[in-house]
Amino acid sequence: MDEALLRTLTPAVIGVLVRRGTDFAAAEDAVQDALVEAVRRWPEERPRDPEGWLVTVAWRKFLDAARSDASRRHREARVEVEPAPGPGEAVDDTLQLYFLCAHPSLTPASAVALTLRAVGGLTTRQIARAYLVPEATTAQRISRARRTVSGVRFDRPGDVGTVLRVLCLVFNEGYSGDVDLAAEAIRPTREPAARIPDEEVAGLLALMLLHHARRPARTRPDGALVPLAEQDRGLWDTRLIAEGVGVLQAALARDRLGEFQAQAAVAALHADASSAEETDWVQIVGWYDELVALTGSPVARLNRAVAVGEADGPRAGLAALADLDPALPCHTAVAAHLHERDGDTATAARLYAEAARSATSLPEREHLTRQAARLNARLRG
CATH class of the missing domain: 1.10.8 (Helicase, Ruva Protein; domain 3)
Incomplete structure (x- = not known):
């Protein structure tokens, strides 16, 4: 099947x-x-x-x-007279269904949950894990959303921003490897990118293409995660990279910057480097500055701290990290990485182990555990 x-x-x-x-x-x-x-x-x-x-x-x-x-x-x-079998009209209702699931009467959280269930094909448990909320809460949210859109026809599109957030979450769930929805998210994103003159739609499509291009190199045959710096760049899909860069350049040329374009610009700089050592971290810091200015996102600030650590040294990165909430996801792992680069092996080992205990996925937990074990072995030797 x-x-x-x-x-x-x-x-x-x-x-x-x-x-x-x-x-x-x-x-x-x-x-x-x-x-x-x-x-x-x-x-x-x-x-x-x-x-x-x-x-x-x-x-x-x-x-x-x-x-x-x-x-x-x-x-x-x-409905007494049954229509002829089959789809009937030669149209792609998938995009319209995304807009229905992002109906203005729904909250963004409900719209995302409903889309992941109806269009993405995720189970309630998988959606709950994506939201980091109890499964029962997610089930209630989906049930309420279904009741809300019952009777709604395809004559009132939803908010484009909500649709983009929905598509992004579907892609991220697929990219995690738990459910392969990355390609399914890219396909309906091409539709609005071709029809809607919106720079952020193009920015999201570029971001998806650039990240998806790196997917073959993200894991080893045994499923272990491969950090970006260690990935075999020969495995990256150059066709997708070229398409993503082209889509991004066309969007940036319109001079209406948005968060997805800024994220795609960071991904494009990584894709442009033939090796980790050749990455233009100074430009990446600049794009994260733009992203922080646009969104104020703590996650963007966390990623900026990593970039600062690469561009200006680990102590500069730790200084940027000091302004952020330690409860942020991945904060401890980032601190471990920066302390290791600064030569503080004992602190880095302790932080890697701590980050592993709070990791939300098995591959991530195993990767962080291996990092801690590697440094502990160095300390013992």
């Missing part, structure tokens, strides 16, 4: 049902039922038109549910 194909087709099928007149919650339920049928039947005989098959089965599932529910009899009257 091709789970990646099902995940790719799901948003388009939901979109077709919503366009035909179902409410969002009913459409998602019907599509989930159709996916169960696909898992059961496709291994024996895969249809020539998978999307059309899913639309047909999901539509019939919806009709069955409508006819069996007395409270939906008024809707049944509208």
